[in-house]
Amino acid sequence: MAPSPSSSGATTSVQVALRIRPPTNQDATSIPARFQRTAINAISSTSVSVDATSSTPSSVGSSTATAAPSASAGKKQVFTFDQVHPPAATQHALFTSTALPLISRFVEGFNCTILAYGQTSSGKTFTMTGIDLDADPTDPSNGMGIIPRAVASIFTQCRELKEERGNAWNYNLKGSFIEIYNEDLIDLLGSDDSGAKTNVQIREDKQGHIIWEGLREVNVNHSNEVMTLIRKGTSIRRTNETDMNAQSSRSHAIFSLTLIQKKYTGSGLPPRSSSPLPPGGRSPSRLARPSSTMHYGNSPGTRVSSPTFGRPGTPSFGSGIPRGGARPASSLGMLTADRRQSLAPGGAQSNGDDQGEWVTVVSKFHFVDLAGSERLKRTAAAGERIKEGISINSGLLALGNVISALGDPAKAKSHTATYIPYRDSKLTRLLQDSLGGNAHTLMIACVSPAEWNANETVNTLKYANRARNIKNRVTMNEKEEGWDDVEWLQGMVTRLRKDLKGLKEGGTIASTTSDPEVSAVAHQKVTAQMAELRNSYEDMRTKYVERTEELTRLRRELADKQRASGGAIGGTAKYEEIVGPVIEEYEKTISAMEAELSLNRAALRHTNDMVDEKEAELAQLAERHATTEMYVEELRSRVTKLAEREASTEAYIHDLEEKVKSFNEDSLSSSGSISDLKRELSKVKDAETHSSQYIADLETRLAKSEESVLSLQQSVERLEEECEVRRADVRTLQSRLEQMQQDGEGWRSDLDEREKKITRMEAELKEREEALKATAETRDRLGVIVNDVSAARKNLEVASINSEVSSVHEPDDPTELQLVALQQTHTATLADLSSVSAKYRDALREIADLAAQLHEAKGHVQGRSRRTLEQHGQTPPLQTRGVNGISSREICIAICIALTGAVLGQVAQGFYLQSRDK
Numbered sequence: 001m002a003p004s005p006s007s008s009g010a011t012t013s014v015q016v017a018l019r020i021r022p023p024t025n026q027d028a029t030s031i032p033a034r035f036q037r038t039a040i041n042a043i044s045s046t047s048v049s050v051d052a053t054s055s056t057p058s059s060v061g062s063s064t065a066t067a068a069p070s071a072s073a074g075k076k077q078v079f080t081f082d083q084v085h086p087p088a089a090t091q092h093a094l095f096t097s098t099a100l101p102l103i104s105r106f107v108e109g110f111n112c113t114i115l116a117y118g119q120t121s122s123g124k125t126f127t128m129t130g131i132d133l134d135a136d137p138t139d140p141s142n143g144m145g146i147i148p149r150a151v152a153s154i155f156t157q158c159r160e161l162k163e164e165r166g167n168a169w170n171y172n173l174k175g176s177f178i179e180i181y182n183e184d185l186i187d188l189l190g191s192d193d194s195g196a197k198t199n200v201q202i203r204e205d206k207q208g209h210i211i212w213e214g215l216r217e218v219n220v221n222h223s224n225e226v227m228t229l230i231r232k233g234t235s236i237r238r239t240n241e242t243d244m245n246a247q248s249s250r251s252h253a254i255f256s257l258t259l260i261q262k263k264y265t266g267s268g269l270p271p272r273s274s275s276p277l278p279p280g281g282r283s284p285s286r287l288a289r290p291s292s293t294m295h296y297g298n299s300p301g302t303r304v305s306s307p308t309f310g311r312p313g314t315p316s317f318g319s320g321i322p323r324g325g326a327r328p329a330s331s332l333g334m335l336t337a338d339r340r341q342s343l344a345p346g347g348a349q350s351n352g353d354d355q356g357e358w359v360t361v362v363s364k365f366h367f368v369d370l371a372g373s374e375r376l377k378r379t380a381a382a383g384e385r386i387k388e389g390i391s392i393n394s395g396l397l398a399l400g401n402v403i404s405a406l407g408d409p410a411k412a413k414s415h416t417a418t419y420i421p422y423r424d425s426k427l428t429r430l431l432q433d434s435l436g437g438n439a440h441t442l443m444i445a446c447v448s449p450a451e452w453n454a455n456e457t458v459n460t461l462k463y464a465n466r467a468r469n470i471k472n473r474v475t476m477n478e479k480e481e482g483w484d485d486v487e488w489l490q491g492m493v494t495r496l497r498k499d500l501k502g503l504k505e506g507g508t509i510a511s512t513t514s515d516p517e518v519s520a521v522a523h524q525k526v527t528a529q530m531a532e533l534r535n536s537y538e539d540m541r542t543k544y545v546e547r548t549e550e551l552t553r554l555r556r557e558l559a560d561k562q563r564a565s566g567g568a569i570g571g572t573a574k575y576e577e578i579v580g581p582v583i584e585e586y587e588k589t590i591s592a593m594e595a596e597l598s599l600n601r602a603a604l605r606h607t608n609d610m611v612d613e614k615e616a617e618l619a620q621l622a623e624r625h626a627t628t629e630m631y632v633e634e635l636r637s638r639v640t641k642l643a644e645r646e647a648s649t650e651a652y653i654h655d656l657e658e659k660v661k662s663f664n665e666d667s668l669s670s671s672g673s674i675s676d677l678k679r680e681l682s683k684v685k686d687a688e689t690h691s692s693q694y695i696a697d698l699e700t701r702l703a704k705s706e707e708s709v710l711s712l713q714q715s716v717e718r719l720e721e722e723c724e725v726r727r728a729d730v731r732t733l734q735s736r737l738e739q740m741q742q743d744g745e746g747w748r749s750d751l752d753e754r755e756k757k758i759t760r761m762e763a764e765l766k767e768r769e770e771a772l773k774a775t776a777e778t779r780d781r782l783g784v785i786v787n788d789v790s791a792a793r794k795n796l797e798v799a800s801i802n803s804e805v806s807s808v809h810e811p812d813d814p815t816e817l818q819l820v821a822l823q824q825t826h827t828a829t830l831a832d833l834s835s836v837s838a839k840y841r842d843a844l845r846e847i848a849d850l851a852a853q854l855h856e857a858k859g860h861v862q863g864r865s866r867r868t869l870e871q872h873g874q875t876p877p878l879q880t881r882g883v884n885g886i887s888s889r890e891i892c893i894a895i896c897i898a899l900t901g902a903v904l905g906q907v908a909q910g911f912y913l914q915s916r917d918k
């Protein structure tokens with residue numbers, strides 16, 4: 001944001017940049033969820049739109065935002081500024097585009113001011129100071145604010161200039177930090193040894209300059225030193241926790257940097273004799289001018305407030321004035337336009353050579369962090385906070401009134417002298433120069449994005465919009481060398497006294513320049529002029545007296561002749577004819593001489609005026625000298641006091657040492673209680689560590705819960721998407737189901753048919769089972785017979801053995817016959833058994849075949865229905881019964897029967913073979 005072109009005395013508007021901060025964690029907890037929506041949006045790099053339509057609670061009891069000047073149609077309001085920075089803008093980007101151009105102006109010698117304005121918690125302190133003052137100010141990614149970055153940049157530019165200009169340029173930087181708390185001005189760097197803060201007073205000197213009396217200015221040589229000052233001041237500045245900000249600034253704070261530059265204006269190198277920093281730090285004293293402050297602005301004769309608010313600068317960089325000491329006010333006079341002309345290079349009094357001069361340029365940079373505008377209800381203020389809030393608001397109201405008065409375009413156009421209420425508050429008094437005065441001013445309006453704060457946001461935007469109309473007139477603040485140097489002033493007083501004496505005595509004027517040749521020539525010239533004037537005056541006077549006498553004589557002669565002629569008219573007329581022209585000529589000569597005389601008188605008067613002026617200056621200088629002497633006296637007394645204090649401090653230290661000694665002796669006895677205390681202390685420390693861990697833990701949990709809320713939100717969104725997909729699936733499934741239902745009808749009839757077939761086959765199976773049962777019974781019966789036959793066979797064998805032993809074999813023996821018959825019966829029975837077994841096996845095979853068919857039929861039906869279900873994304877029910885409804889028990893029975901039949905067959909065959917062999 002470059003200010004208007006750099007011509008001195010140029011008019012420039014107050015620049016306004018808007019910054020929208022991102023939502024913070026505090027917002028998430030302190031603002032109801034439904035009002036956390038973003039209500040302000042950057043629509044371009046210079047404009048924003050605000051949607052303040054919804055009825056946020058802030059509108060309760062507040063003035064509802066009215067349409068802005070550039071409000072667009074509908075409910076949205078559009079505002080335009082010089083710059084708009086969206087929430088994503090980095091600290092570095094903001095600094096580069098807003099503050100950096102002002103820094104160049106500051107180093108050139110112009111006053112600059114940056115003001116951060118906005119509701120509480122809108123990011124003013126973050127913007128001005130930022131976080132982590134120890135970071136690298138050139139790093140674009142860190143959170144350092146405008147002040148630390150500006151300080152680093154100023155030092156860099158000054159060092160570059162020094163390298164460029166060498167001995168022809170010197171500089172000195174000083175810092176001060178002031179806060180306005182409950183309408184008290186407090187010096188944040190001025191705390192004394194006891195830590196008590198010093199109060200600053202606003203005074204106005206005779207010339208109307210504002211003086212910040214009692215403010216401490218500290219010399220700074222490096223940005224680290226400035227950071228230390230900022231840290232010190234910030235630690236003292238009043239902050240407190242409110243419902244809207246964990247660390248809310250409760251005061252307006254102004255951090256100021258003063259740059260004092262000494263420039264050599266001539267071409268080439270400065271002469272050694274006139275160096276601004278001769279050994280001993282004294283300024284050269286070759287200038288003898290009646291006024292010290294030069295003003296090259298476009299408005300001749302207008303006064304410019306001292307950039308140091310009336311305080312004199314350091315006489316020279318190496319002067320003996322203690323660092324940061326409060327100084328008496330000085331009021332340096334101004335040059336009139338004609339006098340300025342005569343003093344300008346090449347003017348009437350210029351000696352015509354190319355010799356330059358040393359000029360001092362003093363510029364001020366104010367960084368203003370205002371306390372937040374706030375609604376007491378919203379910040380839940382109570383007690384002392386209410387008082388603070390009222391004071392903050394009244395300061396801001398006064399600032400608003402000043403802005404309104406200065407920024408009223410109608411008044412600006414009409415050029416009417418408007419009353420500006422600077423005196424209504426200390427804030428406006430201090431910022432008088434920055435608002436409508438001699439400074440390049442930039443306002444950074446900070447706003448919160450939340451809908452909850454929409455009304456405050458609109459108010460801030462309106463406030464800032466008005467500020468854009470303010471016009472400042474900037475001039476470079478140059479002073480000639482030496483006017484703050486006590487010794488130089490003393491020398492000047494002595495010289496002027498001599499000059500005056502010389503003038504009064506009509507002698508020569510004592511030399512006032514350091515160049516003896518130049519001053520001798522000038523004095524000779526003036527003396528010659530004075531002598532000439534005096535001579536011509538004397539000549540004129542003599543001539544005048546002579547002529548007057550001659551005229552009187554002639555008149556007398558004429559009268560005598562008239563009397564002698566006895567009234568002869570003709571003679572008289574002739575006489576008048578002769579004498580008239582002579583008289584006329586005499587009269588002409590007399591009037592010419594009178595004119596010449598009056599000219600000489602005027603010249604004399606002018607000389608007398610000059611003498612008077614010199615006398616007045618002398619008196620002024622004497623007065624100033626007296627003030628300086630008083631100041632020196634004060635300093636001396638301070639030094640004495642300091643010496644006294646040092647002595648008492650030494651005594652105190654001695655005392656302390658004694659005490660330490662006795663304490664050491666006592667310490668042995670009290671070591672027990674010390675160890676108790678230490679234990680206590682360690683417990684407290686433990687508790688502290690524990691609580692900080694607990695806090696850290698809570699913070700981590702909070703962060704985690706936030707993350708999980710985020711992820712839950714994401715998963716809800718994902719699930720909703722999935723739901724949508726599912727719904728589409730359901731629709732597809734429904735259509736398929738309908739298709740399936742149609743298919744189902746066909747399958748059902750098919751199934752019915754198959755079930756009928758199964759029933760039929762089951763009946764058949766039942767019949768076969770019954771047949772099998774009958775066969776089994778027959779087989780049992782045959783088994784019994786086989787047993788009987790075996791038993792009979794055994795008996796027969798026993799009988800035959802007995803008969804073999806006792807008698808000769810007789811084929812006709814009835815027993816043998818019986819045996820044979822039995823063997824035949826047995827053979828027949830075995831044959832029967834084997835045929836029954838064969839039948840039984842056949843029956844079993846048939847049953848197995850039927851079971852297989854049944855299985856196949858049911859498997860077919862179930863396979864079809866499972867495939868259909870699978871096609872429609874359904875899982876077929878688990879089979880609880882065996883294949884096709886035939887239980888595994890039934891199959892087992894069938895197999896057992898088959899096996900039993902086979903075994904029985906084999907047993908029967910075994911018997912048969914045995915009996916046959918026998």
Ligand SMILES: Nc1ncnc2c1ncn2[C@@H]1O[C@H](COP(=O)(O)OP(=O)(O)OP(=O)(O)O)[C@@H](O)[C@H]1O
Nearest residue numbers: 021024120121122123124125126245248249371372
């Ligand atoms: N641009 C930003 N980026 C990130 N955080 C920010 C930004 N601006 C402000 N904040 C955060 O918002 C909170 C409030 O900011 P800050 O204290 O600067 O507000 P303020 O306007 O100075 O308030 P007050 O007037 O009450 O002092 C802080 O936690 C700060 O870190």
